[in-house]
Amino acid sequence: MSFADEVRELYQEVILDRGRKPRHGQRLAAFDATAKGDNPMCGDRVQVWVKFDSGDTISETGFEARGCAISIASADLMADAIQGRGKADTKALFDSFVAMVRTGVCPEHDTVLEQLAPLSGVHEYPSRVKCATLPWHALNAALEGTREASSE
Amino acid sequence: MSFADEVRELYQEVILDRGRKPRHGQRLAAFDATAKGDNPMCGDRVQVWVKFDSGDTISETGFEARGCAISIASADLMADAIQGRGKADTKALFDSFVAMVRTGVCPEHDTVLEQLAPLSGVHEYPSRVKCATLPWHALNAALEGTREASSE
Amino acid sequence: MNVDDIRKDFPILGQTIRGKPLVFLDSAASAQKPRAVIDAMRNAMETQYANVHRGLHWMSERTTEAYEACRDAAAALMNAESREEIVFTGNSTGALNLVAHSYGRGVLKPGQAVVISGMEHHSNIVPWQMARDAHGIELRVAPITDSGELDMTAFEALLQDGKVGLVSMTHMSNVLGTYTPAARIAALAHQYGAKVLFDGSQAIVHRAIDVRALDADFYCWTGHKLYGPTGIGVLYAKREMLEQMPPFLGGGDMISSVSYEKSTWARVPHKFEAGTPAILEGIGLKAAIDYVQAIGFEAMAAHEASLTEHAMARLSQIEGIRIFGQAQDRGGVISFALDKAHSHDVATLLDRQGIAVRAGHHCAEPLMRRLGVDSTARASFGVYTTHAEIDALADTLTRVREFFA
Amino acid sequence: MNVDDIRKDFPILGQTIRGKPLVFLDSAASAQKPRAVIDAMRNAMETQYANVHRGLHWMSERTTEAYEACRDAAAALMNAESREEIVFTGNSTGALNLVAHSYGRGVLKPGQAVVISGMEHHSNIVPWQMARDAHGIELRVAPITDSGELDMTAFEALLQDGKVGLVSMTHMSNVLGTYTPAARIAALAHQYGAKVLFDGSQAIVHRAIDVRALDADFYCWTGHKLYGPTGIGVLYAKREMLEQMPPFLGGGDMISSVSYEKSTWARVPHKFEAGTPAILEGIGLKAAIDYVQAIGFEAMAAHEASLTEHAMARLSQIEGIRIFGQAQDRGGVISFALDKAHSHDVATLLDRQGIAVRAGHHCAEPLMRRLGVDSTARASFGVYTTHAEIDALADTLTRVREFFA
């Protein structure tokens, strides 16, 4: 394998791209919930803001992050993936996402997880799994009404 | 080697005998110097009393000891060996004795050390060396005017 | 459980001492190590080693996994509710000092009392004395009976004024072999509002420990007695205990953030683990735990009981012997003295025959005073100890006694 | 000194990572172990092991000798006046906490100050914060210059009011590679009546340390960075320091006598060593000390200097790289960042190529703040590091930079 191929195992184009120019990388002017996530072991920090539609359907997500390409790309892909989802649905997705990045296995025919599948390469790098899950922990904290999460 | 022979390597008759019935095993009614010795690691304790002739020649030594056969026999043989010796001479003997019990080597033609040579077997049992030297440490403390010694 | 097979796992048992085959009866001081432990440590150093927790690279991640697997194994061994309830220390002494500082001085208030028993190891006495002198807590000693058991009536009486914040007690005496009735002790302590710590340094070697069944608030032990390496000890504590305790040692790995003004602490259990941990030792201890789990505590307890019974029968027949401790519930640690010989002389003569026993105060001077002696000789058994070794001890003791008679 | 020969002493260096030969550039976190260390520990467990200090039997006496030989070796390594000035701890963090408790809280008076530098490891910050908060001592921070050196003028200014009881300072920064001018620091500290401690965790790995030439009152380091096992650290302290300090941890082995009312302490250094020590680790560390002594510090220092020079030359050519610290006197630890890539991503991509570097705050958050970053990547060198490995790092970093550009 060439250097480039080896790099792409983990850093697929979408991750580089989203890591560099996230689409949702700003705080929301109006929001219903927010929480911070903190990984003290490596210094990554993220804050997530969520706005709901009528009911508990997520209409918009924004974030501010300080960290590596993986955590920023993960936050950005997350914002796409949870758009239009209810709370329960989002939490289930959180669980599936964590399972995927830990095992590297993306369930077949799961179109939502497939959007997030570029991140599944981190399972080869256990300490980077926390980078990928940090924004999700923050999101989860926001949905549960707690203000801080840690993926220590 | 038989059990008895193996035992006798260290516990020669004189050690058993002196350990059981020491000849100097009592405090002196009149004395010029005394000190205690303490081996906190094994709980052995000894107190030595010394009386000088005119000048600094040791005329009599007594001791009270709580401990093993080795330490009591050593105290008793010490009392014999230092009888009639000056301070400097006694200290030199202390040094030679310590060297002997550490190495197991008794210098040839040294008639005084030869009396103490039955104790030289302890060099095979490093932690028992302290049992043999404890009364000497106490003696040394008495001669130096300190009240306590430890062979920790 | 076949002792002959087990002995093959311990390379050292083939050694000779002064020309005699080694008869190692000093396992209560520190146990020998099975090949599995030796190999695990060697293998880590040869193939997979780096510092843990912070490395992003392969070696560090694999080493972290291998080391942290020891926490899972220790939690399972003691039936802890979660791995976060396991704190690694340097030994039992380190665990007891951690609790004495962090709970004793950090949570207990001056005027509150700590109860220990009359048969504690110095490591469960001195830290409390230091806490008493520095922090003004009271130290109470629950006496033992002449048979060497905890005096339960007197113990309960010490609890009655409600001032006791913590009972810190051995689960098995390293001198008398007595097992203390831990579940009853915990129940009584809790009834009077006290928390309870068990020093399981000896107990965990022979019996399955279930901290939840005992309802222990703290339980500690030391790796080297459980066939593991030196340099690592284990403190179990209920999570609610750990959460309320301030950290003890400060440094790397136990923080969440550091600034000169103020630092914040990592989550439990890491809050209590400062600096580079005993990585290789954790890997070795994991192998030791796996090793004893594979043998099984039922088999080990039965083996201990059988050895102890045999030893009590054989030793009590020796003329002029005094055996210390006659508890109902006692294990494979037997202290004794001969009437005509000092215990150091006894130990030396046994050593000349290749038989390793301990002699001295066994880090339990107050207990020695209670027994009215300065020192005892002590034989103690491990999973590899045989009945024939006990016979060798008894036969040699008989000859030693004759020699000194 | 022939690096190829040295590499043969370290079995782990033959490993491959993700299909690539291991390039281990994380020795400052923890060094790899030579066969001599692995064998010494294995050999002890296989042929000669028992608990130390109290056994009267052969195994215990031989193990005690082997373990205590480490104290002699450590004393000789540092040119201490006597072996009694060497206290064993669990790691550097344990040594620093010992001093912070026993000297910081036990000898220093509230109102006295401790000076640290702006480039300390958390282990030399947090214990002093805890002493400050518990005991009312003041914590002062001597700033560093933009080149990453101790600002000597500012340092002296902090001493001038005569309130400083102790200067506790790194001898080599684990982030910047800076060596501090220890002899000058000690002379200044002493001039103003303060004692001085050096955290030599990094320094002793590369240079001959002479505590008497430095006139250090305390000097500490950690076994696992000097090619020895985890679980053991070393604190040197002048005897007069140890004599005046109260004990820190209580328990077995550190006492002279124990009664419930009062205990008395063993002589130094044992007063500071509670519980069963890190026996196997002492035996391993002795082998590590012998190993580096046999290579010789002159050769090791020259090797470090040559590697560092090469690395600075190669790395500084990489586009968009920032290297932290440009001290005159600097050693084989180089922290850097790429402008377009986060250091975690850099570390992961290096790891994919088998190159192990560290990324993060390196247990030095206040220093990170001073440098204006959250984290850096860090390459660090050991006695087995080659110039070719540095080339591999530089080449790969260039490609990583291109990839992220």
Ligand SMILES: Cc1ncc(COP(=O)(O)O)c(C=O)c1O
């Ligand atoms: C300068 C410095 N001080 C202290 C330490 C702490 O050493 P340990 O984690 O072994 O206690 C380290 C290494 O982690 C270090 O580099």
Ligand SMILES: Cc1ncc(COP(=O)(O)O)c(C=O)c1O
């Ligand atoms: C009952 C008991 N408690 C505590 C200890 C102390 O263990 P360590 O020396 O490993 O800290 C021991 C053994 O020495 C022991 O037998």
